[in-house]
Amino acid sequence: MSDATPAPQHGPTSVRLERTGFAEFRITNARGAEITIGQGEGADFTPVELLLAAIAGCSAIDVDHIVSKRAEPQEFSVEVQGTKVRDEDGNHLTDVAADFALGFAEGETGEQAQEVVPRAVAMSRDRLCTVSRTVVLPTPVDFTLADGRSV
Structure with a gap:
C-alpha cells in the first residue's frame, strides 16, 4: 500500500440505518457517506x-x-x-x-x-x-x- 492509502480497518465497524419512508431507509457510515435502500420497487439497492x-x-x-x-x-x-x-x-x-x-x-x-x-x-x-x-x-x-x- 502507498502512503496515501488508508490502513485497513480492524476492530468494530458499524453503520446506522434510519427510516425515510415505508420500506425505504438511509444508511450512514462513521465517515458521513450515505446510501439509500429499499425493497426493489425503485432505483435504490x-x-x-x-x-x-x-x-x-x-x-x-x-x-x-x-x-x-x-x-x-x-x-x-x-x-x-x-x-x-x-x-x-x-x-x-x-x-x-x-x-x-x-x-x-x-x-x-x-x-x-x-x-x-x-x-x-x-x-x-x-x-x-x-x-x-x-x-x-x-x-x-x-x-x-x-x-x-x-x-
Missing part, C-alpha cells in the same frame, strides 16, 4: 443487492492490491450473482458466485499481472475478504432492542 455488492467490492479491493503491484488493469469488473430461496432454513441466498474479468496491456508486466489473478482471487476467497469469509463461516448475528433486550 435492495439489502440483498448490497450484500452481493459487498462481496464483489471486498474481493475486488483485495485483488486490486495484489495485481496492481505488477501492472495497472485496463479492464476490471466483478459480477456477483445469487439465487434467493425460501425453504426450511428460511429466506437466504444459494449459488452465490463471483465472476472476475481482468485485462492488462500486452507485454511482460501485463502477463505477470494476468498470471497472478487466479492466486489473488483465491487468496481473497479463502482468507482476505472479510465479507465473503463472514458469509461462508458460521457467524452469529445478535438482534437486540433499544432497551438492551435480546430477541
Whole structure:
C-alpha cells in the first residue's frame, strides 16, 4: 500500500440505518457517506443487492492490491450473482458466485499481472475478504432492542 492509502480497518465497524419512508431507509457510515435502500420497487439497492455488492467490492479491493503491484488493469469488473430461496432454513441466498474479468496491456508486466489473478482471487476467497469469509463461516448475528433486550 502507498502512503496515501488508508490502513485497513480492524476492530468494530458499524453503520446506522434510519427510516425515510415505508420500506425505504438511509444508511450512514462513521465517515458521513450515505446510501439509500429499499425493497426493489425503485432505483435504490435492495439489502440483498448490497450484500452481493459487498462481496464483489471486498474481493475486488483485495485483488486490486495484489495485481496492481505488477501492472495497472485496463479492464476490471466483478459480477456477483445469487439465487434467493425460501425453504426450511428460511429466506437466504444459494449459488452465490463471483465472476472476475481482468485485462492488462500486452507485454511482460501485463502477463505477470494476468498470471497472478487466479492466486489473488483465491487468496481473497479463502482468507482476505472479510465479507465473503463472514458469509461462508458460521457467524452469529445478535438482534437486540433499544432497551438492551435480546430477541
